[in-house]
Amino acid sequence: MRTLRYGIGGVGLALMGLGAWLTAGEPEPLGVLVWLAGALVLHDGILAPLVLGVGLLLVGRSRRGLLRGASVVAGSVLLVTLPLLVRPGAPANPSVLPLPYGRNLAIVLAAVAVVTGVLYLVRRRRDVPPR
Template structure:
């Protein structure tokens, strides 16, 4: 029953979106923007995320690297439209900061924090000799 309710709500929102698009003075511009977003997501962003995931498969701290990748990707995704906007903004106070420099600073901070967390976790991890079996937990009986 919940599935049908959520599906109905989704169809209603899709209908609202189509109605609002048709009510726009230039619906073609909205459709071009939507097509561009689809191409950007399916043609660039999704393959990039999958590629990074394939690279991280064999890493020992892949959870940490995934988290850093999500944070860095989100920051770039939010900042990219401000960086790629052509020309000067109509309102000078809209973009008063150097977004390129600030993006580099934030990405460097993400890299430094990730590196520090990696070192802390690595230092706290138990050291095993190569080829030595893992210690068995004592609270489980042997079979």
């Protein structure tokens, strides 16, 4: 187990070194570092506490894992789409946002909710003993 741990740690350090080397080669490395700091703040300051809060709300509920999975999928889709929705002004290239992202986000979130509801009903029905 120790060998595996050191091996994974070594690969992680090598990838961190590669990332630092590639960042140093960027024309504006400060912009990359600001973006990385923003991602860290977004994850540790907003996303992780939100996921923990939802997890605390789901404690003791049946099908807790199903609801957690749906929350993770919906949150991931929302985080990927949100920068496209809140970006100020029109994009310089009209092909950047050729689709209505707000409507499509609503459709995907509705699909996640419907699939979660169907899975909940199927699992609930499966667990009910026949009369």
